[in-house]
Amino acid sequence: DTGVSQNPRHKITKRGQNVTFRCDPISEHNRLYWYRQTLGQGPEFLTYFQNEAQLEKSRLLSDRFSAERPKGSFSTLEIQRTEQGDSAMYLCASSPDRASGNTIYFGEGSWLTVV
């Protein structure tokens, strides 16, 4: 399977714990995105990487959230001191590196439930 891969698919954690999600993009894609989706909403942009450089972070990404893409391949999204409001589906997507007209392809998502 050469699509975007995310793991774990499901994570239940207690409030206050840290969680980390991993994303492996489509191999030839230089751009990688993290989105969050809650019930009844569309995906909300969190952050974006061009290779290993994190070029934009949303205001949604509080100090408890950090994302890395150390070698320009896979990426991790860490949430520290989780809160119940962090419960959502975390989506990773990737796209090729063209000036415009890039289609982004999503992974299956990682469900987070904070209890």
Add this chain to the structure above:
Amino acid sequence: DQQVKQNSPSLSVQEGRISILNCDYTNSMFDYFLWYKKYPAEGPTFLISISSIKDKNEDGRFTVFLNKSAKHLSLHIVPSQPGDSAVYFCAASAKSGTYKYIFGTGTRLKVLA
């Protein structure tokens, strides 16, 4: 401020008929638009895209129309099939500045057999 709006939260259509899903946007800098389909507990699946230099793009049963003056796009599915039942999202991006995509809130389509 919701830059991409899908004002119909749900739509029911008889199998074999046309489904029309609508999307409005406010940012005139948007120049590339995509439609995604999403089943529960799965990530969005890309369906079809359109660039602002076109007003129509067709792929099999799916056609997207873009009306730049009205800042409106629509997705037509014909004929509709029960397997098309899902939530549909439109998304938009602007070439200048960042490359992030802004999504609407989705329309749940139910195709009745």
